Amino acid sequence: MTPPVFDSPTGNAGARLRILHTEAATSFGGQEFCIYKEMVAMRDRGHHLELVCQPGAELGDRLSEAGFTVHRIVMDGPGNFLRGVAFVRRLLRRERFDVLNTHSRRDTVLAALGARLAGTPLIVRTRHLAKPINSLYAYTWLAHRVIAVSRYVRKQLLDGGARPESVATIHSPVVLPQVREGVSLRQELGLPQDALVVGCVAVMRAEKGHGDLIDAFEQISVRFPTAHLVLVGDGMPLFEQLQAKVAALGLAQRVHFTGRRHDIGNVLMAFDVFALATHREALGTVFIEAAAMGLPVIGTDVGGVPETMQAGVTGLLVPPRDPAALAAALASLLDDPVLRRQMGDAGRERIRGEGLFSAERIAGQVEHAYTSWLAERGRPSREARSA
Template sequence: MNTDPLRILHSEAATSFGGQEQYIRRMMLAMRERGHHLEAVCQPDALLTQRLRDEGFTVHTTFMDGPANFVKSVSKIRRILRQGNFDVLNTHSRRDTIVAGCSGRLAGTPLIVRTRHLANKVGSLLSYTVIPHRVTTASDFVRNHLIERGVPPEYVATVYPAVDLPQPPDQSTLRQELQLAQSDIIVGCVAVMRAQKGHRDLIDAMEPLFRQRPDVHLALVGGGSPVFEEILAYIAAKNIGGRVHMLGARRDVPNLLAGFDIFALATRKEASGTVFVEAGAAGLPVVGTNVDGVPEMMQDGVSGILVPLDDKPALTAALKRLIDEPQLRQQMGEAGLKFCREENRFSAESMAQRAEACYARWLAERKS
C-alpha cells in the first residue's frame, strides 16, 4: 500500500444483488486486504447488507427510498460519517448519492466519490458534478459519456471491475450432460435472461449454421422470467430444440465454460461486460457486439471478433469463421487467456490499486 490507511464508507440504495453490488463487495474485500478500514450503509432489506456482514464488515442500515425517509436518513448517515471520522464516502446509485452525498456534504467528509456503473444515458448531472467531488466509472465508455455530458475529465476516472477467475476444471461435465460428442462444437452464452442481452439475435444468427453443420450446438446459461419462458417458446416455434440447450441459472459456470468451444453474447447494452473476461480467461475465443464497454473486455481480431449491433449476417459470419477454423479458435483462445488472466488487468488487486490511487490523488487535490 502506497498511502496511509483510509477510512472508507460505501453506500448503496439498491436492495437486489447483481453486478453493481458484486462490484462493491469485491472492492471492499480488496481494499481491506490492502489495510484500509471499510464500512457500508445500505437499506435494511438489501441483499448486500447480509453479504457484507457475512464477510465481517460493519453495515449500517437506513431506509433511503421516498421523501418521508430523506431527512431521517440524511441525519443518520451524517452522524455515521462524523462519528466514524471517514476520509472517503463512495456512493453508487442515484438514490444513495443524493441521500448519503448530502450527508457527506453536511458532515464535511473530505472526499465524496460517485461510482457510475451503468451504460445508460445520464440525465441530470446533480449526482455527478454537484453532490460528489469526483466520479469513478466501470469502463472508459461510461467515463467518456460522462465527459461528453459535462463532467470535467480530471474529475472522473475508470476503475475496472474485478472478475473472479477460478482455474478451469481439468474436464467439463457439459458434454456428458447434453449427451454430445467431443467432436461436436458448442457455442455458449452466459447471461441473465433479459431482452437487452440479445438471446434472440444470437439464436437467429446460429439458425443457418444449424442447417449447414449438424455438429453445431448452442448452450444458453442463465435464468430470468419472463424472458426465459419466451426464449423457450421461440426455440420451440423454430423447431430447433435439439440444437439449442437451455441450461437455466447455474452455479458451475467455470465447469460450463470449460465445455464450450466458443463464447458469444449479442448484448445490446453493457457497461463493461465482464463475462467476456471470464470467457477469455477460460481460453475461449469470444464473439460480441461492438457496444458500450464490450470492446474494453476483449481484443477485436486478436482474442475474439466484434460485430456491429443488429447486423445478424455479420454475427453469423463471425460465428461461422470460428466454427470452421479450429486453428483460429485456438489462437484467439490463447490470446484471450493472456489478455484476461496473465496481464492481471481485471484482478481484485488491480481494482483496489486503481481506486486507492484515485482516492489518494483526489484527497491531495482537495487539501491543496
Template sequence: MPSETSGLLRIAHAEAALGFAGQERRILKEMQAMRERGHHVELICRPEAKLVQAATEAGIPVRTLPMGGLLNLLRGAPKVCRILREGHFDVLNTHSRIDTLLAGLGARMAGTPLIVRTRHLTNRVNSMLAYTWVPHRVTTVSNHVREYLIERGVPADRVETIYSPITLPPPGLRSALREELNLPSKAVVVCCVAILRATKGHRELIEALRPLMKDRPQVHLVLVGSGSPMFEQLQSMIEEIGLADRIHMLGFRHDVPNILAGSDIFALATQKEASGTVYVEAAAAGLPVIGVDVGGVSEMVKNGETGILVPAGEVAGLRAALANLLDDDGLRARMGAAGKRMVYAEGKFSLAGLAERTEQVYRTWLAQLGFHGPAAPGSH
C-alpha cells in the same frame, strides 16, 4: 500523501439497490479487495437489500436505513452524517442515484474528505446532480461511460475509469458440462452467459446460429441466465424452430467457470453494455469471444486478436463471425490463447488490480482536495 503502510483509509460504500446482480457483486468484490489491502470498509444500504447478507457473510460491517422518497432523504442524511463523523471516514463511495443523494448529502454535512460516485451503467443520465454537485469525483466501469459523462458536463479531471474485476477460474478445472448434457464427443459448444433481457440479444444470437446449426449437426448452444418472461419466450421460440435438442437453457447457475471450461466459443450479442466483463471471464477460460461493438465491449475484446466484434444490429455479421470460429479450430485456439494472455498478463481485471487502482485514485483525489492523510478522530 500517506504511504501504503501508514496511510490506511476508512471507506464507506452506500448502495440503495435491493437486488444482487453485477453492480452489487462489483461493490462486494471492491470492499473485500480494499480490506485485503488493510483499509477499513463498511457498507450503508437498505435493511431489506440482499447485500446485507452477502456483506455480513463476508465479515464487512453493515449499517442499514430506509432509502427512497423525500421523507427518507430528510431523515436519512443526518443519520449518515453521524455514521461518517463518528467513524472518521475518509471516503464515501456511492453507486446509485438514491444513495448518492441521501448518503452524499450526509457526507457533505459531515465534511467527509472525499465523496465518490461510481457509474456502473450505460443508460442515459436524466439529471447530472448526482455526478456534479453532490460528489467530489466520479469513477466509471469503462472509458465509454467516462466519455459520456464528460460530454454531459463532468470535468475530465474529475472522472476516472476503474474496470470491474473478474474471478479467475480455478487451475486445472475439469468441466462436467458435456457429461451433464450428454453431448457427443465432437460437439462444438457455443455458450452465452447473461441475464435474460431483450437488450442482451439472445434472440439475435439464436437467429444468427439457426442456419449454421442446420448445416453443422455438431454445434450446440448453451444459454446460462434467468429472467422472466424472456426465459419462457425463448423456450417457445426454440421449440418452434425445432432446436430444443441442440439449444440448452440452463437458467441461473453458480458454476459459470464450469460452463465456460466446457465450451468452445463465447458469444453475447448484447445491444447495450457499460463494460461487459463477462467477455473477460470467457477469455480467462481460454475461449475466443464474439460480441457487438457497443458501449465498453471494445475495451474488453481485442477485435481480431482475442475475439470478433460485429456492428450493432447486424445478424448477418454475427452469423459470419460465428461461422468463422465454428469452422476454424485453429482460429479458435489462437484467439482463446490470446485472450488468456491478455487477462493474466495485464492484470487490470484482477481483484488486486482493482484494489491498487482504486487506492491510487482515492489518494490522488484526496491530495487534490487538500487531505494528505487519513482522517483522525475529531478532524471532520
C-alpha cells in the same frame, strides 16, 4: 484533454483510509458483485471499509458474512430519506471516514447530502451503467469526483456535461472463475462428444441480444450439424419467449437453456466459443471471464465491450442487432479449430498472465485515485493528518 488514469503497483498506501460505501439495491447483480470484490480487495490492502445498504440487501448479507460492518437503513419515502441523511451524517462524523463512495441514484442523493453536511473530505460516485445521464447533480454538485467503469461510460458522462478533470476510468474488477472437480455441463446436457458448443452467459433481458444470437445460430445450423447453443441465465418473461422461439425454429434439440448457474467456471469449460450479442453494455465482465478460461469471444461493438478484448486477437467484434454478421463470426470460429485455440490462448494470457482486470490491480487504481483526489482537495487522510 487526456483522461485521468490511475494505476499503481500492488502494495499498501502510505496511510490507511477509512472508506464508507453505499448501495440502495437489494438484489445482487453485476454491480453489487463489483462492489463486493472491490471492498474485499481494498481491505486486503490494509484499508477500513464499511457499507450502508437497505434491509434485505444481499450485498449487505454477503459483506457481513465476510466480516465487514454493515449498516442498514430504509431509503424509500420522504421521512426515511431525511432520517437516512441524518444517520449517514452522524456515521461519517463519528467514525471519521475519509471517503464516501456511492453507487446508485437513491443512495447517492441520500448519502452524499449527509456527507456534505458532515464535511467528509472526499465524496466519490461510481457510475456502473451504460445509459444516458438524465441529471448531472449527482455527478457534479453532490460528488467531488466520479469513477466510470469504462471509457465508454466516461464519454457518456462527459457528453452529458461532467467536467473531464473530475471523471476517471477505472474498470470493474473481475474475479476469475473457479472450476469444481467432477462437474461436466456437457454430460448434464447429454451433448455428443464431438459437439461444437457456442455458449452465452447473461441475464435474459431484451438488451442482451439473445434473440439475435438464436437467429445467427439458426443461420449456421445446417452448415454445422454438430453445433449446439447453450444459453445460461434466467429472466422472465423472456426466458419462456426464447424457448418458444427456439421451438418454432425447430432447434429445440440443439439449443439448451440451463437457467441461472453459479458454477460459471464449469459452465465456461463446456464451451468452444463464447458469444454475447448485447445491445448495450457498460463494460461486459463476462467477456473477460470467458477469455480467462481460454475461450475465443464474440461480442458486439457497443459500450465498453471493445475494452474487454483485442479484436482480431482474442476475439471478434460484430455490429449490434446484426444476426448475419454474428453468424459469419460464429462460422469463422467453428470452421477453424486452430484460430479458436490461438484466440483462446491469447485471451487467457492477456487476462491471467498480465493480470488485467484483477481485483488486486483495480484496487490499486482505486486506492491511488482516492489518495490523489484527497491531495488535490488539500484533504489528506485522517490517519496521515494525525501522524
